[in-house]
Each structure stands twice: as structure tokens, then as C-alpha cells.
Amino acid sequence: MIIESPHAPVEIPKVSIYELLFGSLSTEDAARTALIEGETGREISYGTLKRNVDLFAGALAARGIGVGDTVALMAPNIPEFVVAFHGILRSGATATTVNSMYTAGDVTKQIKASGATLLVTVKALAERAVSGAEDAGFSSEHIIVMDDDGEHPSLEALLKERHPAPEITIDPDEHIAVLPFSSGTTGTPKGVMLTHRNLVANTCQIQNLIPVRPGSPIQAVLPMFHIYGLTVLMHFGLFKRAQVVTMASFDLEQFLRIIQDHAIEVSFIAPPIAVALAKHPLVDTYDTHSLTSILCGAAPLDDATARLVSDRLGCEVGQGYGMTELSPVSHLAPFGDGTYPGGSIGPAIPNVESRLVDPATGEDIEVPAQGESAAGEIWVRGPMVMKGYLNNTEATDATIVEEDWLRTGDIATYHSDGWFTVVDRLKELIKYKGYQVPPAELEALLLEHENIADAAVVGVPTADGEEIPKAFVVLRTDADGAQAELSAQEVMDYVASRVAPYKKVREVEFIREVPKSRTGKILRRELKSTP
Template identity: 75%
Template sequence: MKHQVDFFAGALAARGIGTGDVVALQAPNIPEFVTAFHGILRSGATATTVNSMYTAEEVARQLTAAEATMMVTVSALADNAVAGAEQAGLSTDRIVVIDDDGVHPALTGMLGEAHPAPEVDIDPAEHVAVLPFSSGTTGTPKAARLTHRNLVANTCQIQDLLPVHPGVPMQAVLPMFHIYGLTVLMNFGLYRRAQVVTMAKFDLEEFLRIVQDHRIQASFIAPPIAVALAKHPLVDKYNTDSLISMLSGAAPLDGTTAQAVADRLGCEVGQGFGMTELSPVSHLSPFGQHIYPHGSIGPAVPNVETKLVDPASGEDIDVPSDEESPAGEMWVRGPMVMKGYLNNPQATEATIVDEEWLRTGDIATYNPGGWFTVVDRLKELIKYKGFQVAPAELEALLLEHEKIADAAVIGVPADDGNEIPKAFIVPQVDAEGVTAQLSAEEVIEYVTSRVAHFKKVREVEFIDEVPKSRTGKILRRELKHSA
């Protein structure tokens, strides 16, 4: 693998890629993802990882925002990836298709050139290694600038908290283009010299077969997978007794579901807290200690400070001595906090405040036993199956529709335990006072055709007016109450 990384870095350098350049990477979880990602970093360039489900429009938008000059993808995603890269101005020779589509440069050909890796001189504490896109606490997706030090620090911060050791088979189903998969499954798995078993996409039966056939000991999941493992009859058809640990992240997992999975599979189920801006892990229940309750996010990982701040007064909440604290916004600081957002000083200043504290936008309580529990959210972000959905992005899209006068989007609970995007629509009224005829199905189809599957609007309600503050901010809590 090291030779492949070096040769890929050399091939990139031979094409003029180096420090100051950004290379986009859009691929599922396959071994070649590791070669491409670390080859990009080894060349001195910065990687921007692209969601595999993005439409061509979304790919183009990210590549343009990240100022990418090259794209690496696979043939299965080439339709959207190539179209998006071309929209962003990249020529055929600047689009690499890993498994060779006969048109673009391919990985084997580039490795076969056997160019040595270049000499690179960077400051790892300052040089940006990766630009993953995040919606932060609000607004449309922004590129979080994560340095080499950020990534290395976070890998080291979790090294003694998870039962992953040399040779341990661990399952990598969560996408490596997402910071959770990138740090915890790929980088941490490699650092611990585990046997990383990749899955290109989630399928419950395939997930269970891999656990059984590869004798998986450590698995990493998101809450929707936990729900399936707790309830689906397929689980009983497979032998899962090799499992020791299962870590859930990317969205809150309720204690009841976590306990149900633990009981059914006979393994320890833990939960952590993270954000793209935190590289991503800031809190994690150490496995093997059994002292933190299901539903909590555990204590802060090593070298992380945490405080709770009253959202109304801005004052710090005192640490309680014998009872759970009042709820407050959780602020953290440590070596894994991002450098800031790319080309967005305003968003950076709103997120990283008062001597490097990062505002998470999550409301939590602290228990004197040493753990935190997330109880609510200040931020407007919707978490659907662990993926971030920014209401502002969908609202902007809806407002482009000629029959929509105004729109607001919030997250509402679905029957399967997920949070889904619901749109509140104010139809357009013409000069004669006639209201435009528009159905919920039309609204859903309009959005579905323009965004990745996980972002689509799944419920629609027509209203007379979107509630807003005097400054024009959408009052989402009023919509949540009415929903």
C-alpha cells in the first residue's frame, strides 16, 4: 500500500499537482480509496472528498468551491462525477477513473509509471490535508479546513478507547468520504494495523454475511443500521458471535435501541460525538469500562476541554457536584479543531470563538459521573440516516421554482426513527390574486431531480406564511410545533 501511495503521489506530481493544489476524490469504500486519498496528501496536495450520491450539479458546486484542479473517481459514479468535473472546468486528462473507463487516466496506468514521490516541505500544523464539506451549525455546505495535525491528533485521541488491535477484523461500511469513515475507519484502522474489511454500500444481508464470514470483531455504524439490527428478522439467520464492539456515530442513538442491539448481538454498543469541524471525534464512551449509560456520548476524549454555555445569557454553566447540570450549548477545544472554513471568515468567526472554542450547536447536559448527554439542537441541520441536510440549501432550491413564493424546511421524525426533511410551501399568487396550483408530489419531484437521494424532501405542507423574526430569520421552532 505504501508503494502504491508513493507511486500515485509521483504520478500526480508528474502532472503538476503539488502543494497548493486541491484534488477531488469521489469513490465508495474500496481499497483504492486509501491509495488515492493518501497519494493526494503525499503529493503535498489537499483532498476534497465528495459524497458518492451527489448529482453532477452538486459535484460541480463542490469542485468549484474547493477550487479543485483534478478529479479522481470510479466508473460506477462516472456519469455524475465526469459531468460535474467538466462543469467545473476540468479537461479529460484531469479526471482520473480508478478502474479504467477507456477514456480517462486510470489508477493502474498511473502507478505503472513508477514516478517517485516528490519531496514535500509543509508545516503539518498549518497545511490543509482535507477539505470535507459540512453544513456546520447552519446554512449551506462549507469546506472545513482540516490540517495534517488535526487528523493525526484525532487518530491518536481515540487510540486507547476502542478495542481495535493489530490484525483485528473491523468492518468499514460507513463512507470514507465522510469524516467519520475517513478518520475512524480508514486512518484509525490503518494506524492500529487492523484488517479493514470495506463495504462499497450498505446492504443488511451483506453486512451480516461479512460479520459472519470475516469474524468481524469491531463494527462502526450509524443509528439507522442500529434500528435494523435491533428489529430485522434477518439478523437471526447469521452468526454474529465474533462481535466485541459496535460504535454508533454521525447522529444521536437512543439508549433503548442501543441496549436492544447489545442484547441481540451480544456485544458492547457505544456512542460518540463528533463533527466534521472536529476531525471528527470530541466525545466517546471508552469500550470495556461499562460505566457510561446508553444514550450518553460519554466523556471528552483526551486533550479536549468541554464547557456548556447558556444560549440565552452566554454565561458558562457551572459544573455540578451531585446532580445533572442544566442544559447548555456544548463548546469544545483541542488539537482536532479545524483551522476554519475555506473562504468564509464570517462563518468561521461565528463557529470558533473566545480563544479557540468551537461552538457545536448541540445542547447537552453534564452528569457528575463524568459523561455528557445531547438533549437538543440549536443548529438547524437535519440528520437523515447520518447524512447532513442543510435546510438553507433546500430552501434556496425551492425558491427557484416559479410557483413557490416562500419556503421553509425543517426536520421531523419519521416512523423508522429517522429525521426527514419536511417543506412548508407558500404558493405564488399572481397580480390578479390567483394562487398557483401546485401539489406536494410536484414539490417532492422538483427537489428529488436536483439533489442527492438523502437530501430530498419527504413531506410537504402548504401554508399561508412562513413565520419569521423581525430580522427575517425563519422561526423553525414554530414550524416544529405546528408539524
């Protein structure tokens, strides 16, 4: 059964994301503050932002970058991220956003997988970013360090060249605007092809669901390299002509100070921040009365924590749902509507259809006239669904199935009063502090260790509601039956030295055999139930 969105459809213009955000910039809007660097208070107006985006696009075009090219962007949340991102798109190129916590090896992999020919980064990340780019074959001329490291072209130098933005022709429905990397429902990261139409659609779809008005100060701490930060903080914030107050990284005291000093009205967070806001004594030492709304996403937020945050800060706490492949939002409980209970992800947003499908039978779950349905996998259809995975037809066909339905890999129920609640994950991904950790990637790494014969990684819950990667390890035995010696700490150190910090294994258990099906698939549920 197809479950329609309760919201009236919204118009989705056939334009690029640049045209949506800057094409109708009025004189009044141009004078408004667009971006504020939260740590320093440095401001950039909408007019200046547009001018710098155009100049950066011109500088890229002068270097031969345009339609058909891909540029890697590895930077924290700073105003220059926005300039670089939209400058790349304005040049006609595609941006592939790189996780700022990636190792040099991760950077190399993404550059090669995306086909990027230029890297834009900052000094704070240059050691890993530049090393990764050089290992991918980049010369210094193909690396831009925005805040000037003295060795590579800087943003200021490029803007001073004053090249006009190029004339380009693209089809917004087909042209790939951004290429973030996601693990999908399982496996190693894949390039998610999101078109200009995908980004424009999702920005328009949520425009009336979050209480942001022109001039509203909103807080942007969630990383813009992640699709949640890219669409919901950057694009939505700019589309509404808000003041987007950036944070380069999360620090609770800094986070609270920015709310107080900039009179933040709406903040966008992930569950670990919600836990801190609910429990940390530091919260009571800052004035947060300006906050009216908090939207939590990236991973499920339990009702109890949401209520604690709401009661403590005196603001509404809502929850949304989505994934990179959905640009990312598909479900969201509108603010100001008390119909939807805490813990639910609300109804589908405008222009979206949903289904619940039994993973075992492939049949639709029956939706009751009253009460809650049985659990099933959420399938979603709408204009924000990705074009597919880059150079991976097999993964695309497994994710986008009959009649353009996207399989999310999440298990949910549907209540007859109109809301969905996520109850489990069919997919194997671990969500640590909102970041995707693919077990297969860690398992492959563990199997490279000379003393490890087999391994499996699963997500296990902690006392504070987090999920952490836990490795189950089978030690190698020699021909005489002697078992190799390896401690849990040595296993964790081995992995930590080879992956980004959020991918580290945080618990290790040694076992005699990894449980597997007859086809060799790891039976993760058996491991999760291990006492």
C-alpha cells in the same frame, strides 16, 4: 466552567498523517493484511498499500500536482480509495472528498469552491463525477477513473509509470490535508480546513478508547468521504494495523455476511443501521458471534435501540460524538467501562476541554456537585479543532470564538459522574440517515419554483426515530388573488430531480404564511410544533 477530559493526555507527534500511518511500518506489519474488499474478498497488505500510495503520489507529482494544489476524490469505500487519498496527501496536495451521492451540479460546486484542479473517481460514479468536472472546466487529462473507463487515465496505468514519490516539505500544523465540505451549524456547505495535525491528533486521541488490536477485522461501511469514516475507520484502523474490511454501500444482507465470513470484531455504524440490527429478522440468519463492539456515530442513538442491538448481538454498543470541524471525535464513552449510561456520549476524549454555555446569555452553565446540569451548548477546545472554513472568515469567526473554543451548535447536559448527553440541536441542520441536510439549501431551491411564494424546511421525527426533511410551502397568488396549483408530490419530485437522494424533501405541508421573526429569521420551532 471548563470541564477537563478524565483521560490522561496523549502525545501528538509533529508529523504528517502519512508519516504517522506508514513512516514506522515494520517488516512484520508490512506483511499484515491492511484492506479487504468485503464484496469480493480481495486483499491488500500494508506493504503493498504503502508502495501503491507512493507510486500514485509520484504519478501525481509527474503531472505537476504538489503542495498548494487540491485534488477532488469521489469514490465509494474500496481499497483504491485509500490508495488515492493518501497518494494525494503524499504528493503534498490537499484532498477534497466528494460525497458519492452528489449530483453533477454538486460536484461542479465543490470543485469550484475547493479550487481543485484534478478529479479522481470510479466508473460507477463517472456519469455524475465526470460531467460535474467537465462543467467545472476540466479536460480529460485532469480526470482519473481508477478502474479504467477507456477514456481517462486509470490507477493501474499511473502506478505502472513507477514515478518515485516526491520530496516535499510541509508544516503539519498548518498544511491542509483534507477539505471536506460541511454545513457547520447552518447554511450551505463550506470547506472545512483540516490540517495534518488535526488528523494525527484525532487518530492518537482515540487510540486507547476502541478495542482494536493488530490483525483485528473491522468493518468499514460508513463512507470514507465522510470525516467519521475517514478518521475512525480508515486512519484509526490503519494506525492500529487492523484489517479494514470495506463495503462500497450498505446492504443489510451483505453487511451481515461480511461480519460472518470475515469474523468482524468491531463494526462502525450510524443509527439507521442500528435500527435494522435491532429489528430486522434477517439478523438471526447470520452468525455474528465474533462481534465484540459496535460504535455508533454521525447522529444520536437512543438508549432503547442501543440496548436492543447489544442484547440481540451479544456485544457492547457505544456512542461517540463529534462533527467535521472536530476531525471529528470530541467525546466517546470508552469500551469496557460500564460507568457511562446508554444514550450518553461519554466524556471528552484525551487532550480535550469542554464547556456548556447558555445560548441566551453566553454564560457558562453551572456544573452541580451531584446530578445533572441544566442544558447548554457544547463548546470544545483541543488539537483536533479545524483551522477554519475555506475563504469564509465570517463563518469561521462565528464558529471558533474566544480563546479557540469551537461552538458545536448542539445542546447537552453534563452529569457530575462525568458524562455528557446531547438533548437538542441549536443548529438548524437536519440529520437524515447520518447525512447533513441544510434547510437553507432546500429553501433556496424551492423558492426558484415559479408557483412557490415562500418556503421553509425543518426536520421532523418519524416513527422509527429518523429525522426527515419536511417542506412548508406557501403557494403563489396572482394579482386577482387566484392561487397557483401545485401538489405535494409535485413539490417533492421537483426537489428530488435537483438534489442528491439524501437531501430529498419527504413531506410537504401547504401553509398560508411562513412564521418569521421581526428580522426575517424563520421560526422553525413553531413549524416543528405544528400538529
